[in-house]
Amino acid sequence: MKNKKPKRNGSGDPRLDKVLKPYKGEPREMISMLQDIQDEYGFLPEDALRQVAVALGVPLPDVFGVATFYRMFRLNAPGRHTITACVGTACHVRGVPRVVDELSRTLGVEPGQTTPDGEYSLETVACLGCCAIGPVVVMDGVYHGQVNPQTARKLVKTPAKAKEVVKS
Amino acid sequence: MTATIKKLKDLTREKERIAKAREAYPFCITISSGTCGLAKGSGELVKAMQAAVKGLGLSKKVLVKSTGCHGFCDIEPVVHVAPQGILYQKVAPENAKEILSETVLRNNVLDKLLYTDPRSGQKVRYAQEIPFYKAQRRLLTKANDLVDPESIDDYIAIGGYRALAKALLEMNPEKVIDEAKKSRLRGRGGAGFPTGFKWEFCRRAKSDVKYVICNADEGDPGAYMDRSLLEGNPHSALEGMAIGAFAIGAREGIIYVRHEYPLAVRNIRQAVAQAKRRGLLGKNIFGSGFSFDVHIERGAGAFVCGEETALINSVQGLRGEPKQRPPFPAVRGLWGKPTNINNVETWASVPIIINKGGDWFARIGTEASGGTKIFSLVGKCAHTGLVEVPIGTSLREIIYNIGGGIKGEGDFKAVQTGGPSGGCLPRHLIDLPVDYDTLAKAGSIMGSGGMIVMDDSTCMVDVAKYFLNFLRNESCGKCLSCREGTQRLYEIVERICEGNGKEEDLDLLEELAQVVKDSSLCGLGQTAPNPVLSTLRYFRREYEAHIKDKRCPAGVCKSLIQYVIDGEKCIGCTLCMKQCPVNAITGELKKVHKVDSDKCIRCGVCVESCKPKAIFVV
Ligand SMILES: Cc1cc2nc3c(=O)[nH]c(=O)nc-3n(C[C@H](O)[C@H](O)[C@H](O)COP(=O)(O)O)c2cc1C
Ligand code: FES
Numbered sequence: 001m002k003n004k005k006p007k008r009n010g011s012g013d014p015r016l017d018k019v020l021k022p023y024k025g026e027p028r029e030m031i032s033m034l035q036d037i038q039d040e041y042g043f044l045p046e047d048a049l050r051q052v053a054v055a056l057g058v059p060l061p062d063v064f065g066v067a068t069f070y071r072m073f074r075l076n077a078p079g080r081h082t083i084t085a086c087v088g089t090a091c092h093v094r095g096v097p098r099v100v101d102e103l104s105r106t107l108g109v110e111p112g113q114t115t116p117d118g119e120y121s122l123e124t125v126a127c128l129g130c131c132a133i134g135p136v137v138v139m140d141g142v143y144h145g146q147v148n149p150q151t152a153r154k155l156v157k158t159p160a161k162a163k164e165v166v167k168s
Numbered sequence: 169m170t171a172t173i174k175k176l177k178d179l180t181r182e183k184e185r186i187a188k189a190r191e192a193y194p195f196c197i198t199i200s201s202g203t204c205g206l207a208k209g210s211g212e213l214v215k216a217m218q219a220a221v222k223g224l225g226l227s228k229k230v231l232v233k234s235t236g237c238h239g240f241c242d243i244e245p246v247v248h249v250a251p252q253g254i255l256y257q258k259v260a261p262e263n264a265k266e267i268l269s270e271t272v273l274r275n276n277v278l279d280k281l282l283y284t285d286p287r288s289g290q291k292v293r294y295a296q297e298i299p300f301y302k303a304q305r306r307l308l309t310k311a312n313d314l315v316d317p318e319s320i321d322d323y324i325a326i327g328g329y330r331a332l333a334k335a336l337l338e339m340n341p342e343k344v345i346d347e348a349k350k351s352r353l354r355g356r357g358g359a360g361f362p363t364g365f366k367w368e369f370c371r372r373a374k375s376d377v378k379y380v381i382c383n384a385d386e387g388d389p390g391a392y393m394d395r396s397l398l399e400g401n402p403h404s405a406l407e408g409m410a411i412g413a414f415a416i417g418a419r420e421g422i423i424y425v426r427h428e429y430p431l432a433v434r435n436i437r438q439a440v441a442q443a444k445r446r447g448l449l450g451k452n453i454f455g456s457g458f459s460f461d462v463h464i465e466r467g468a469g470a471f472v473c474g475e476e477t478a479l480i481n482s483v484q485g486l487r488g489e490p491k492q493r494p495p496f497p498a499v500r501g502l503w504g505k506p507t508n509i510n511n512v513e514t515w516a517s518v519p520i521i522i523n524k525g526g527d528w529f530a531r532i533g534t535e536a537s538g539g540t541k542i543f544s545l546v547g548k549c550a551h552t553g554l555v556e557v558p559i560g561t562s563l564r565e566i567i568y569n570i571g572g573g574i575k576g577e578g579d580f581k582a583v584q585t586g587g588p589s590g591g592c593l594p595r596h597l598i599d600l601p602v603d604y605d606t607l608a609k610a611g612s613i614m615g616s617g618g619m620i621v622m623d624d625s626t627c628m629v630d631v632a633k634y635f636l637n638f639l640r641n642e643s644c645g646k647c648l649s650c651r652e653g654t655q656r657l658y659e660i661v662e663r664i665c666e667g668n669g670k671e672e673d674l675d676l677l678e679e680l681a682q683v684v685k686d687s688s689l690c691g692l693g694q695t696a697p698n699p700v701l702s703t704l705r706y707f708r709r710e711y712e713a714h715i716k717d718k719r720c721p722a723g724v725c726k727s728l729i730q731y732v733i734d735g736e737k738c739i740g741c742t743l744c745m746k747q748c749p750v751n752a753i754t755g756e757l758k759k760v761h762k763v764d765s766d767k768c769i770r771c772g773v774c775v776e777s778c779k780p781k782a783i784f785v786v
Contacts, residue, residue: 028484089547093631098772126638145204
């Protein structure tokens with residue numbers, strides 16, 4: 001009963017230990033683990049990936065294989081603010097490409113990149129399920145519908161906190 | 169205190185208790201607060217309403233309920249006042265007080281918040297009089313108007329878990345499968361396999377451990393019925409899963425839900441926890457001896473994981489790559505055990521079938537396919553939202569009667585159905601009945617129910633490019649024909665959009681598309697060419713205009729268009745000059761301006777800023 005779990009002691013990072021604590025250490029848990037790590041850090045730090053490999057007893061390349069297969073995982077730290085534009089079909093036909101171009105131009109980065117000052121990350125996603133009110137842009141968890149290039153620019157300039165943040 | 173439900177009579181008693189508690193409130197204000205409602209400010213509205221109820225001393229009289237999406241997302245936030253039955257649209261937090269003081273307390277209708285029927289110009293008071301709702305048959309979605317997704321009591325109050333009790337206590341697995349067969353329910357996830365037969369295969373598979381899975385990966389970008397159901401009425405899919413598990417002999421279920429739907433994830437998690445607490449999941453449900461548990465896995469953003477074998481890999485913690493079928497999951501699925509996968513909407517239909525009977529359900533819909541289907545009517549349609557109609561309803565009925573036709577001045581050009589596996593159907597097919605077989609014959613599919621309406625400002629070549637871009641990015645890369653094929657198809661269409669297409673390209677596209685279709689491993693590759701093939705079939709002239717005339721008739725493809733200022737209309741206000749991010753517009757106050765095409769990046773900001781609409785695309 002009292003057997004130690006030596007695999008668990010190596011992390012040295014209490015924040016990470018806390019995230020990994022509920023897990024049994026079975027390989028099937030890898031994706032959930034990575035998701036929880038990303039929820040905590042905003043990305044997957046390399047050390048954390050190593051720790052996942054140790055905790056699950058799988059080779060590190062397997063962990064990388066999974067982390068790079070799935071679109072949600074990021075291996076670099078995001079900016080302080082994240083702007084996500086939906087590039088799903090409904091938003092596409094309603095003109096989201098021009099919104100993305102405008103955001104790109106305003107921020108000086110391409111989708112998938114973070115501004116050099118670490119302030120903004122520009123992301124795209126294929127459908128947020130608000131297709132009826134597209135184009136949809138999410139700024140720090142706050143959803144905005146019927147966005148056009150002008151309103152998109154304003155969003156960047158005033159990261160509003162007024163509306164409800166949607167979190168799982 | 170909430171009581172555990174151990175017997176059927178506990179459920180009945182709970183239902184009565186909840187009803188009584190609700191009756192204590194003479195008024196109920198319901199606010200639609202799905203993700204789309206929240207995007208439009210329903211979160212603040214709920215808070216304002218609660219504060220106003222308190223402020224006016226109405227806490228004992230008015231129940232404020234926040235629900236999931238009511239479907240007509242275009243007019244959110246929506247407020248429903250009961251018992252008056254009035255529906256208010258686009259309500260702002262400032263309106264909260266007057267709704268209470270006028271409508272609730274004095275029975276006065278606030279005309280300014282009513283919906284105006286665009287056809288008659290008349291104000292409409294009641295939801296069922298709005299054309300968008302009138303022609304629907306909201307078998308599944310109706311409950312979204314009634315239940316607070318965070319409250320299992322609300323679900324019990326509308327008869328929730330009664331179907332599960334009936335299945336467990338009054339039926340046996342064979343009888344449940346029989347009803348499912350009789351209902352002619354076909355899978356709502358896209359492939360349209362008859363659900364009852366699928367269950368039977370899995371029931372017959374010999375194994376002491378079996379699984380049921382709810383596919384809530386909803387990968388079609390442009391479809392959101394699964395989000396709406398899970399988010400707005402999570403218990404219905406749960407109840408359906410429990411009934412299905414009983415039918416096939418599974419004791420464990422998994423819900424695989426898209427992480428891009430945070431509210432759906434939250435609500436289904438909560439629903440599972442509540443159902444466990446009440447004894448509606450877990451051991452010996454209703455004292456029947458049947459035990460069933462559910463846990464939730466979040467997707468991680470891969471379209472291919474909606475495919476059942478890829479999904480199973482993903483649940484096992486692996487890369488979501490599909491596998492050759494057979495063996496089908498019904499024989500060898502999750503952890504090598506017989507597994508039955510159904511879509512959210514399929515599962516949510518099950519309690520209705522058990523309650524009302526398979527024959528009843530089969531009478532709605534067509535000969536080959538029973539029940540209703542939810543469509544996500546979006547794009548250039550006047551009224552966008554979720555539309556539930558009997559299977560077999562015509563495109564015209566959905567797009568024109570319910571959707572109000574095209575928004576603004578444009579003309580209807582095409583409707584895209586079935587997402588990346590589907591195709592674009594042109595105007596002359598508008599009277600097609602929407603069912604699995606008819607749409608497949610026309611070169612598209614019904615799919616999971618995305619319906620993206622396009623007008624003459626949508627370029628069909630660009631749409632083909634859009635889907636190919638999506639598919640080449642989402643191809644898992646396991647098989648060559650899909651990985652390389654979607655990439656090459658994309659490159660050809662891209663060069664056509666850039667004005668570098670050659671006449672032979674169209675034949676090449678068709679030939680290559682056929683190869684990808686025939687030789688890919690999973691449904692992703694097998695159907696990937698559909699968007700390009702269907703646009704080639706129905707809109708070949710538009711491709712030819714790009715290739716031969718170097719023209720994009722819809723004015724979308726940037727390399728082939730220019731912005732021009734109409735000298736007659738331009739009033740020389742300099743607004744466009746100020747807005748242009750690259751200083752491509754020159755001119756003086758009160759004199760006609762000019763666009764320098766070499767500098768212009770075709771962002772369209774000037775067109776939007778021009779009040780007299782003097783800037784147009786050629
Ligand atoms: C590339 C691809 C993506 C799919 N995505 C989904 C999806 O997002 N949701 C879904 O329910 N089914 C999806 N399917 C279909 C599933 O493989 C499976 O047929 C379905 O979940 C079965 O449930 P049903 O019979 O209730 O429709 C997809 C299939 C393919 C080939
Ligand atoms: S297509 Fe943008 S939210 Fe669905």
